[in-house]
Amino acid sequence: MTDASFIQVKNLVKYYPVYSTGVLTKKQVGKVHAVDDITFDIRKQETFALVGESGCGKTTTARLMLNLIEPTSGQVIVDGENVIEKFKSADRKERLKIRRKMQMIFQNPYGSLDPRMTISDIIAEPLVIHGHVDKKCHSERVYELLKLVGLEEYHAERYPHEFSGGQRQRICIARALAVEPEFIVADEPVSSLDVSIRAQILNLLAELQKTMGLSFLYISHDLSSVRQISQRVAVMYLGEIVELADTDELFDNSLHPYTQALIDAVPIPDPKAKNINARLKGEVPSPINPPIGCRFNPRCPKATKECTETKPALLEARKNHLVACYHNG
Numbered sequence: 493m494t495d496a497s498f499i500q501v502k503n504l505v506k507y508y509p510v511y512s513t514g515v516l517t518k519k520q521v522g523k524v525h526a527v528d529d530i531t532f533d534i535r536k537q538e539t540f541a542l543v544g545e546s547g548c549g550k551t552t553t554a555r556l557m558l559n560l561i562e563p564t565s566g567q568v569i570v571d572g573e574n575v576i577e578k579f580k581s582a583d584r585k586e587r588l589k590i591r592r593k594m595q596m597i598f599q600n601p602y603g604s605l606d607p608r609m610t611i612s613d614i615i616a617e618p619l620v621i622h623g624h625v626d627k628k629c630h631s632e633r634v635y636e637l638l639k640l641v642g643l644e645e646y647h648a649e650r651y652p653h654e655f656s657g658g659q660r661q662r663i664c665i666a667r668a669l670a671v672e673p674e675f676i677v678a679d680e681p682v683s684s685l686d687v688s689i690r691a692q693i694l695n696l697l698a699e700l701q702k703t704m705g706l707s708f709l710y711i712s713h714d715l716s717s718v719r720q721i722s723q724r725v726a727v728m729y730l731g732e733i734v735e736l737a738d739t740d741e742l743f744d745n746s747l748h749p750y751t752q753a754l755i756d757a758v759p760i761p762d763p764k765a766k767n768i769n770a771r772l773k774g775e776v777p778s779p780i781n782p783p784i785g786c787r788f789n790p791r792c793p794k795a796t797k798e799c800t801e802t803k804p805a806l807l808e809a810r811k812n813h814l815v816a817c818y819h820n821g
Contacts, residue, residue, distance in 0.1 A: 497533035498707050499557070499675060504530050504566035506549075506556055510780055525779045526552045528731040529566075531806075534675070537701060539708040541722035541739070543715060543754065545776060548728040550711045551599070554677040557709070558594050570594070570675070588622055595668040596677040600684065601660035605652040611638075611663055612648035618670040637666040641696060658689035665696065675707045682717060694721050715758050719743055727751045730779055730787040733806060737813040747809055747820035749792050786817070794819040 508524040527549045534540040542550045555561040557568050559579045568575050575590050582590075598604035605614055615634045619625045625633050635645045641662040652660055661681055668676055678697060682690040694717055700706060712718050718725060719739055726736040727750065735748040746752045753772050774791045777783050783790055789799040798818055806816040 496535045498536040498538075498571065499534040500567070500569040501530065501532050501534075501553075501557060502567040502569065504553065504556055504568065505564045506552055506561065507564045522780050525731045525782055527556060527563075528782075530728075530731075530733045532726050532733065532736060534707055534709060536674075536707055537705050538724065539697075539701065539710050539722045541710045541712065541718045541725045542728060543712060543718055543725060544728035545713060547776065547779070549731040550728055551679055553728075554596065554679055554709060554711055558596055558677060559590075560596075592622055592624070592671045593673055594675045594677070595671060595673040596679065597661070597664050597668050597681050599680040601657060601664045602652060604664060605660060607652050610649055610651060614652075614663065615648075615667050615670055618667060622671050624671065633670070637669055640669065640700075641666045642692075656689075657685050658692060661685065661693055662696070665693075665700070669700070669704075673706070675709070677709045677711070679711045680713070681710075683712070683714065690717060697721065715743075715754060727754065730777060730782055732787060732816070733814075734788065734817070735813075735815045736806070737810075737815075741810070741813055745810070745813070747813070747815040748788075748817045749794055749819075750788050 504527055506527040508526055509520045510522040510524060512519050512521040530553065532540070542553060544550055552561065556563045556566075559568075559575065563576060566576070570590070570593060578590060579587055609617075612631070612634050615637055616630045619630050619633060634648055638645060638647055643659065643662055643666070647655075647659075652663070655663065664681075681697070682693050685693065697708065698721060701708065710718065710722055722739050724737065725739050725742045726733050727742075727748065728734070729750050735742065735746065735751045742751065743755060746755055772791050777787065777790060783800070785801050785803055786792070786795070786799045787803075789795040792799065796818070804816045804818050806814050809815045809820050
């Protein structure tokens with residue numbers, strides 16, 4: 493961890509119980525290893541990316557950090573304060589104070605907007621809940637936020653279905669900014685958008701970071717956008733972090749076979765080119781019964797007996813470059 497860390501995630505764990513039900517009985521027979529003992533930090537005014545295949549635990553990690561899901565164990569420390577414990581013991585006023593620091597842009601912009609509310613009501617709702625802006629100034633603040641994300645004042649009286657996907661995502665960004673947060677989780681914010689619109693949203697997030705001093709957790713499986721917007725990247729596989737490094741270092745000198753496979757899978761702008769290195773054998777194992785040792789070993793071309801017996805620790809292989817692999821040379 494660095495002294496400049498704004499958020500520290502320490503040994504975060506989330507298991508979901510699996511039950512076998514009978515006519516009169518309900519017995520736990522296993523657990524889903526959604527997030528399994530991960531540790532990382534996010535610095536002030538940094539965009540930290542979390543990447544991996546669908547189902548690897550990226551979104552669960554984000555929801556745990558914001559206490560939208562209660563963790564099984566672990567710590568989330570914001571400005572030196574353990575917010576997991578704070579949410580358990582604090583009153584509503586203190587919990588809202590923490591919520592103001594940390595906001596989220598959800599993956600599906602249409603699904604996260606109430607279709608019965610106008611855009612004005614949607615963006616003003618956080619102002620009402622937190623009470624940090626005088627009620628007389630709500631309309632003015634809504635207009636300011638709309639302009640900040642590239643929309644117009646007249647958009648305030650429309651409904652979500654009257655906007656394009658890119659515009660709806662801008663509305664979600666405006667809502668997240670309404671409480672003046674210091675940290676925002678962007679959960680695949682461009683995955684449902686056209687390529688040209690993606691670039692606009694990514695540029696908007698980068699500009700907001702510069703002008704407002706925001707820190708971002710950027711979640712994505714689109715490595716092209718990750719390289720464009722992030723300063724550091726953590727790669728997740730089956731609930732665990734397998735590699736963590738500065739963005740350029742990770743893309744240029746990846747050490748874990750899974751990271752290399754993800755990078756090889758990025759589409760090449762040549763219809764005649766065939767990237768045979770991008771193919772991974774096998775399927776992702778079940779998180780209910782993950783493999784012993786390295787969880788990637790059933791699909792790894794470098795796997796040896798050691799990989800199937802003992803789990804590799806996430807260690808520094810190069811300066812500021814951590815990897816959990818016995819074969820990272």
